[in-house]
Amino acid sequence: MRPIQPPASTAGISRNKRKRRLRDLTLPLPQRDPTNLAVPLPLPPSSSTAPPCTNHRSANNSMGPHPHPPPPPPPQTLEFSHLERVNRIGSGAGGTVYKVIHRPSCRQYALKVMYGNHDESVRNQILREIMILRDVDDPNVVKCHEIYNHNGEIQVLLELMDNGSLEGRHIPNEHLLSKLTYQILSGIAYLHRRKIVHRDIKPPNILVNSMNKVKIADFGVSRVLAQTMDCNSSVGTLAYMSPERINSDLNNGKYDGFAGDIWSFGVSILEFYLGRYPFTTTRQGDWASLMFAICMSEPPEAPPTASKEFRDFIARCLQREPARRSTAAQLLRHQFILQHNQVPQQNLHQLLPPPPILSS
Template sequence: LPQRAPSLAVPLPLPPSSNSAPPASSNSNALPQQVNFSELDRVNRIGSGTGGTVYKVVHRPSSRPYALKVIYGNHEESVRRQIRREIEILRDVDHPNVVKCHEMYDHNGEIQVLLEFMDGGSLEGILISREANLSDLARQVLSGLNYLHRRHIVHRDIKPSNLLTNSKKVVKIADFGVSRILDQTMDPCNSSVGTIAYMSPERINTDLNHGLYDGYAGDIWSLGVSILEFYLGRFPFAVGRQGDWASLMCAICMSQPPEAPPTASNEFRHFISCCLQRDPARRWSAAQLLQHPFILRGQPHQVAQNLHQLLPPPPPLSS
């Protein structure tokens, strides 16, 4: 596996204050009234997500399309109550970069969730080589992620297939099947769920961080891997996502984190480095990353400092 460039292995400068994050704006997709399950017509199967199948449905009275997620399995009542509680919390989530959860139905023993329909589908397998486009995408995802983290919601499964878009080119975070609400009374979100290819090293090998897991920092790692994958057009580690899982886990836990290539801008290389720090305490938060020069490059009046004040230009990566 390639070695990490020395210039990106040195201690990073202090990130901007988390208090500078922009306020979340309201989502315009909220429904004025409850949608009855009997008023939904199933159109076609969209795909399979975490623990369920998703269908496109149409609300007959309004002709409005939605996504309906049918959660697998005949769950015990205690599990059903837990799912209902989580969905009730997610119904209150209202942000333009987070897929809206509208309703929950318990129909014929199946739990079904009515979601905002994203007609552009997921970003899985998409190549985004223009940094301006990638900066806009990353800004949108970070805006939604910052909103969730401020509400103490950890997603835990950020990856390209869980980032959806629509015809207006709006990107939204989807699939909260493995998200958890963090509270002092709850476990530290360190169970092995989600997609291992995008998990942080300390989540796969808890010994790396003395058994502690920071779910917020874990989401940032997953975001960094996803953004770098969009830029490269391939999974950034030396093994494939669906290949040898043992080799994949070794690459994530034992090798140096992947980097953007030397052909990328210094802003982008530094941004990826801020996301993919092995030490979770050194990763920038979503609020801090929203103030990064790579994110603010199209808004020069908001840039607090030049990149050259953050990090000297890195040398070419070793082969």
């Protein structure tokens, strides 16, 4: 039985249509002027409000074992209106510190809001002096990015140190302690070369980040605020003051801020080693007990179980007479530092030799 064939006329029509379609596809496309490929569209209207940061979660997760690539460098000017507070990360007698995010770049910073109801002239003087701190640039000093005078409050935008301070840390291993000490001392030496006195070196002001970089915070701020605030109002700060700063009669009324920083630094390093405040009282003791321990008693010493290098290092810092204390530059050449760290040779050539070993 033969299959049914379509009518000849119908098959011919289908073939003709198929051929015509193929011919139609070969029609040339219209030509465009190469100098005018597209009609320019107007730009969207500009907005003065920064877009919200959509990278909060990735920024917070960047501290994990697989960190995200770092965000782009910050702009030259960080507008206060572009900062978004995330949470409070610390507070003290001088103010409150918040973690903030710069929305346009999604970079994280620390914003310190400083207490104090100052009149306009005093506030402007403080702002002028703190502005100098923006030029400070050292790997072991917390970077100061901007200073704002917002609603009568002085607010300082700082580099964020995400692992907090070294307060309460116990570091009995001398090798690890030497590496930490070297970083702190390098920051102090830099500030002193710039003629900046810290005035408030203590464990809460020594910060560390997730890369284990140790940096000094609050440099210069205490010096500026001391002009208008009582520097002895904070017991925690008093606990690290040098004897001559507490009792001016001990040094004929003279106070060397650089030597005072070395005393505070020595007390802090010894506290890390011992795991406790090194004097006979506590940091939270009353003013009278702290003054007696610091000004009337013999300076604390490293225990006999410590190495002779560490004991000598602490002794150079905690001399009752300010003139007998080693400088930061001299301490960088001390054997306690050199035997555990690779100090660049060019830095060593610029430093003065340390004084002879102290007699017992």
